[in-house]
Amino acid sequence: MISKILVNIGLPDEIKTANIGSLLHGCLMEWLPEETVSFLHQYSTYSPLKQRLLLNDKKVQWEIVVFNDILFNQIEQTLTLRKSFRLHYNQKEITIEKIEIQQLAIEELVKKYFSMQEVPRYARLNIQSPTSFKSNGQYDIFPDLKKIFRSIMRNTDTFFPEYRLFDGDTLEYLVSKTKIVNYQLRSTKFHLEGIKIPSFQGNFTVQLNGPLPVKQLSYFLLTFGQWTGIGVKTSLGMGKYFLE
Amino acid sequence: MISKILVNIGLPDEIKTANIGSLLHGCLMEWLPEETVSFLHQYSTYSPLKQRLLLNDKKVQWEIVVFNDILFNQIEQTLTLRKSFRLHYNQKEITIEKIEIQQLAIEELVKKYFSMQEVPRYARLNIQSPTSFKSNGQYDIFPDLKKIFRSIMRNTDTFFPEYRLFDGDTLEYLVSKTKIVNYQLRSTKFHLEGIKIPSFQGNFTVQLNGPLPVKQLSYFLLTFGQWTGIGVKTSLGMGKYFLE
Structure with missing residues (x-):
């Protein structure tokens, strides 16, 4: 399954840049179980976890795409537990405003x-x-x-x-x-x-x-x-x- | 000798585009002696005549660079004869406002x-x-x-x-x-x-x-x-x- 988690977040203006992608990745790694983190670390180039910050006009979305169902469930759980979180790097508070999930079977995509x-x-x-x-x-x-x-x-x-x-x-x-x-x-x-x-x-x-x-x-x-x-x-x- | 002729021209706004380069080239070809035109036609890629329109803010310059001294003299003569000319394509009047000449010896450039x-x-x-x-x-x-x-x-x-x-x-x-x-x-x-x-x-x-x-x-x-x-x-x- 291809799972996309779209998280609308509140981000202070001064860090509204795609560059904080690696900081957001760091947060996820902290929240996930240790064995999941080790599992992800074995992938260098082709990791089943992709994530990026989308800056569209005024909306800021954190897009997380997962190509592994167990990993998807873990990420969904850890995100729904939180109303906000802090970036270690600068201790900025980031609020979680809305979580939207889209799922798609690769078979459907191929067929289409x-x-x-x-x-x-x-x-x-x-x-x-x-x-x-x-x-x-x-x-x-x-x-x-x-x-x-x-x-x-x-x-x-x-x-x-x-x-x-x-x-x-x-x-x-x-x-x-x-x-x-x-x-x-x-x-x-x-x-x-x-x-x-x-x-x-x-x-x-x-x-x-x-x-x-x-x-x-x-x-x-x-x-x-x-x-x-x-x-x-x-x-x-x-x-x-x-x-x- | 490398000769650059910079011609400040008055160009109607609607044709202020680098695209008229080939029309300007056509004018030059009309003014030059027949044998010069035949001489130039034997070059396809590496012609000793280069020319282009430079659009810098409000100034419009027709830059003609010539790598052949006889050709340079001919072009200079034909240009100084004219106060204005017309493009065949659209019969637009183009005024010649100022002609500036820069010359440079390749030996100097190489030495430098x-x-x-x-x-x-x-x-x-x-x-x-x-x-x-x-x-x-x-x-x-x-x-x-x-x-x-x-x-x-x-x-x-x-x-x-x-x-x-x-x-x-x-x-x-x-x-x-x-x-x-x-x-x-x-x-x-x-x-x-x-x-x-x-x-x-x-x-x-x-x-x-x-x-x-x-x-x-x-x-x-x-x-x-x-x-x-x-x-x-x-x-x-x-x-x-x-x-x-």
């Missing part, structure tokens, strides 16, 4: 997207939290469809191994049939425990080409990526986008 | 940049007219240092063959020692005789690393690229940047 008779020609990704890719020990601050698709495929394969989406040739073919045709982007930094990770934000449009099954796959992956996030540190608040 | 004892760590390119690169029949709308350096090297070699800057290994090494570290960019279209060329505008910062001679070369090229422009259609108004 792989039976589409018409796939949109364009998908526009609006990058909501700093996004970055790491290759050869360096951070890449430009979007790259190969890295994006690989990132989503690898995540999908980790949480739902029954589908086995990642394959080198498929990835190459997918990349040859898709293209970034428009963008408005800027580089930025994601603050994480004293270091600043080079990253980017903004939006870009992907043109989907090729035979129907390929377009279905591209579109499925870009849709699914809204939950997983893309690139590095998606558990700590990076790499979140939504399709416009 | 290759004797620098300290080269700036960062070079910030402010892209003033839509810029694009073509590879495998497709337009690339993201900046790429390899394509940028190659473009400038190839131009330099065409106009000043005595220096021979282009070399595959040197280019690879240069690329390995430079990196785009910051940017704010968006895609755009350059209008050209009914077609729209996918391109980009904005700014980005290049970090220069490596031993001193390599940094000197990178910095020389990025400086020289301000005159040549980068990528496709630099004679028609694309690919102009300046270093901030």
Whole structure:
């Protein structure tokens, strides 16, 4: 099951930034049972826990996406217990105003997207939290469809191994049939425990080409990526986008 | 000699756009002697005539850069003859308000940049007219240092063959020692005789690393690229940047 917990929170203005993602992650780790925390620590890149801060105009939402049912129940329980909490870093009080839960079976998603008779020609990704890719020990601050698709495929394969989406040739073919045709982007930094990770934000449009099954796959992956996030540190608040 | 002719022009508001670059080029071609036009037509990518419209706040400048002394004299003569001219396309009247000429010997530039004892760590390119690169029949709308350096090297070699800057290994090494570290960019279209060329505008910062001679070369090229422009259609108004 894909579970999304949307927590409306009251956040002091001075810390209204996607950068506090790692502090919020730290709070969750404190509240969860020790064995859960150890279980999560074995994952580095593809953790079944993704969380990020969404800053939409005046509403501030803490989005937690979980790809593991036991973990979901534990997080839901610990959150509903609280009316507010404090960030260790600066002792700021954060109030919990509303909790909304959305759940979705991966089977439904697969069935829906792989039976589409018409796939949109364009998908526009609006990058909501700093996004970055790491290759050869360096951070890449430009979007790259190969890295994006690989990132989503690898995540999908980790949480739902029954589908086995990642394959080198498929990835190459997918990349040859898709293209970034428009963008408005800027580089930025994601603050994480004293270091600043080079990253980017903004939006870009992907043109989907090729035979129907390929377009279905591209579109499925870009849709699914809204939950997983893309690139590095998606558990700590990076790499979140939504399709416009 | 590198000659830059800066023409302050009065341009009706509705056509204040870098897109009229190809119309201005068309005017020049009409005024120049037939044999000069034929001479220029033999160059496709690396023409010794570069021209573009610079839109800085309220001032509108038509910048013409020429890497050939005979051509420079011809252009200067034809421009000083005129107080105004009309664009065929829409019969708009364009006034010539002021003509300024800057000339520079390539030897001076080479001497200056290759004797620098300290080269700036960062070079910030402010892209003033839509810029694009073509590879495998497709337009690339993201900046790429390899394509940028190659473009400038190839131009330099065409106009000043005595220096021979282009070399595959040197280019690879240069690329390995430079990196785009910051940017704010968006895609755009350059209008050209009914077609729209996918391109980009904005700014980005290049970090220069490596031993001193390599940094000197990178910095020389990025400086020289301000005159040549980068990528496709630099004679028609694309690919102009300046270093901030």
